[in-house]
Amino acid sequence: MTIMFNKTPSSAAGDRLPPRVRFTGLSAGHPGRPVLEQLDGEIPALAVTALIGPNGSGKSTLLGVLAGVIRPTAGEVRHSGTRPPAFVPQRGAVGDTLPLTVRQTVEMGRWGERGPWRRLTRRDRTVVDEVMERLGITALAARQLGELSGGQRQRTLMAQGLAQESDLLLLDEPATGLDPEGRERTAALLTELVADGVTLVHATHDMDAARAADTCLLLRDGRLAGQGPPDRLLTPTALAHLWQPV
Numbered sequence: 001m002t003i004m005f006n007k008t009p010s011s012a013a014g015d016r017l018p019p020r021v022r023f024t025g026l027s028a029g030h031p032g033r034p035v036l037e038q039l040d041g042e043i044p045a046l047a048v049t050a051l052i053g054p055n056g057s058g059k060s061t062l063l064g065v066l067a068g069v070i071r072p073t074a075g076e077v078r079h080s081g082t083r084p085p086a087f088v089p090q091r092g093a094v095g096d097t098l099p100l101t102v103r104q105t106v107e108m109g110r111w112g113e114r115g116p117w118r119r120l121t122r123r124d125r126t127v128v129d130e131v132m133e134r135l136g137i138t139a140l141a142a143r144q145l146g147e148l149s150g151g152q153r154q155r156t157l158m159a160q161g162l163a164q165e166s167d168l169l170l171l172d173e174p175a176t177g178l179d180p181e182g183r184e185r186t187a188a189l190l191t192e193l194v195a196d197g198v199t200l201v202h203a204t205h206d207m208d209a210a211r212a213a214d215t216c217l218l219l220r221d222g223r224l225a226g227q228g229p230p231d232r233l234l235t236p237t238a239l240a241h242l243w244q245p246v
């Protein structure tokens, strides 16, 4: 098993960018539970990739591997970026009872840069201010995480991810449970982030969000069932096959 970070991305003008992440023969899972089996694929740079598949097909596990929080049991994951990825988990995965305000939660996004016990610099505070403004949560700064609605908590976690200023943002179902306006704002934000130089991967059950992505990875029972642009990949036949019982 190998995980590599390449510090020198080649970006000669006009060249097709190398993928931000390439994985080959990738197997991974949880203690006593193998999930992903022998995946070969890539995450194109400066694009939105949607991970699609039924419940339990391995989307969150793949995000965990890309984020570096789950170690592959076999295969290779090769990163071409210069910064560690930022991972935004499903909002349900974050405890309601954590005694943290919204601002403190977003500030944790700077810990990778600063360490948890150091004072934040002026620049750190500016980054935190900017991402909170961008996500529309400035007015919630002093509220406890546990007092927020689902959508507000989702935006707070997203702000924490953005505060890391990574060039690879991994989002686990960022729009689940949001109202239509919230889903539209999330979709617009993803497009803006790519324009800002971020590579995005999001797991989703929302077919509109998947169709708006540049590329899709279809997972079925821990295996890669397809990879490519949504108009080619998300055909009625492919989707019917994906959701057939294994």
Ligand SMILES: Nc1ncnc2c1ncn2[C@@H]1O[C@H](COP(=O)(O)OP(=O)(O)OP(=O)(O)O)[C@@H](O)[C@H]1O
Pocket (backbone or CB within 6 Å): 030, 031, 033, 035, 053, 054, 055, 056, 057, 058, 059, 060, 061, 062, 203
């Ligand atoms: N912490 C864990 N320990 C053991 N098994 C786990 C753990 N997390 C997930 N699993 C199992 O791994 C498999 C893949 O789960 P994963 O969360 O990656 O699927 P998913 O495609 O993201 O599902 P969903 O759409 O429901 O979020 C499932 O069988 C799940 O039960």
